Amino acid sequence: MQLLDIRNLTIELDTPHGRHVVLERFSLKMAEGEIHGLVGESGSGKSLLAKAVLGITDRRTHVRADRLNWNGHNMLNMSGAERRALMAEEIAMIFQEPASCLDPSARIGTQLLEAMPIPKEVHWWQRRRRRQQLAIRLLHKVGVKEHKSLMRAFPWELTDGEAHKVVLAMALAHKPKLIIADEPTTGLESSAQAKVFRLLDKMNKLGNVAILMISHDLESVANWSHRLTVLYCGHIMESGRSKQILKQPMHPYTEALQQSALSAGPGSQRKKDLPALRGAVPPLQHLPVGCRLGPRCPYAQRECVKTPSIRSQGGHAFRCHFPLHTETRSK
Template structure:
């Protein structure tokens, strides 16, 4: 069953000079029980797409799409109240900067308790405060926080960023959502805790059937923990498909460059040999190239690249390039 189905998502920013198209006609599909990766450089629009899904972008951002459906319901056609009801029930998000996403005026215990929905409680109303506290302790233990007493009465600004990240994850999984969006969930965590987190997410996926959208700029992290992958560059979708297929045979020059830049995927690379890197840097929103946005940096660019390529398909492998690396079969 398809949970999230987005076609030609466009996100534009309202400025004094006019609208700037930060995300350009991106397609994204997530099925029930699927772990999909969304990867790209910083500034490629990954977090914007995530925030558009959960509906937290402010009014300066204009969102349009040919299709934006959740479990068959078109969210863009619903009222704001109906959208919030569906999203609040079925979708949770782990934000990139957890300490800024939490209430600075409320202690951690209060925020954790509020994140536990009534549907998860079994006690009568007079026993619910105790049950909520018990569940809050269990949530902290699940994400690797053992000394819950030292955390409960603290405020977000009093805690390290890594601890706030764990608390944010605990709050996200409290309502057992159908879709969990993890935006750079391991940024402030040490390596052992990162491994623990991914094992936790994998267990929710396998045991509860939870779908996960894993967002990161680290290709190796996404590749190890996802079944399918979407690659963004500067707000455009350049490639999508099964993770193993894309890593084995990338069709877009940008995806190929990402793979070549990761030592883990280059076993034959000699010691001290420099990694592959595309020339130049990602453009700013105010100076976006016309057509294919990779054009100025692409080693295979030709005059046809001034036109925006359409999303093409090779079996279940999607790519957006006038001159794919392997060619069409």
């Protein structure tokens, strides 16, 4: 069953230099139980997309789309109360640096109880106990062994890994159909990152929860997701099945992200320079004409001053005049 259906979503942002397009004509479809990776450098529009879906953008942000549907319902026509109800019951989000989303002045137990749904089938004097029992079960589900000490602690007393588990438990409380995870492993050690991925994978397999994983790490997300979309400067560069993109990327930007991934294998050359694109991501007020990657692309040609359209081959979409592994490239 299709849950999320986005067609030609455009996001504009008011800045001191005027109004600029942050994300242009973005399209995405997600089915129940699907894991979709959204990858790109900082400033590509990934986090703003997540906020637009949830309806938590500020006054500087302007969103328009041909279609922005959730489970067949148009979210653009929903009121603020309806969007909040949707977030509370069907869509959950894990923000970057989860510890910063917790109230530093309140104990974890108090905040967990507030996030638990109110049981309606029991008497009012039993509800607090039921919510507490649910909070403890969810903590155990996400890998917390000593729940008593954690619930007595304040957010600033938690490790990054513990904060992630608390936020994951809150996200699971209402049994969401979709979890949007925005860089959920940022700042974590490799072992803690692996635990977060395992927890999300467990939710997906046992609860059939769809997951939109937002990250800058193409390799780890692609190995874990079903489908993948690569963003750069607000444009979709490439989209398709994750295994297909990893095996044969069609866009130079995807290839650069793949080559720049650090390898910790025994055969890796630790002192070898990491392959990287020249230059940096341009600011919103100075986006290049034509292909957004043009000034940084090692394969750029005269034709790249024109904006490339999205082409598709067997469900593998890409935006490039001279895609890799094609006859056009070999000329």
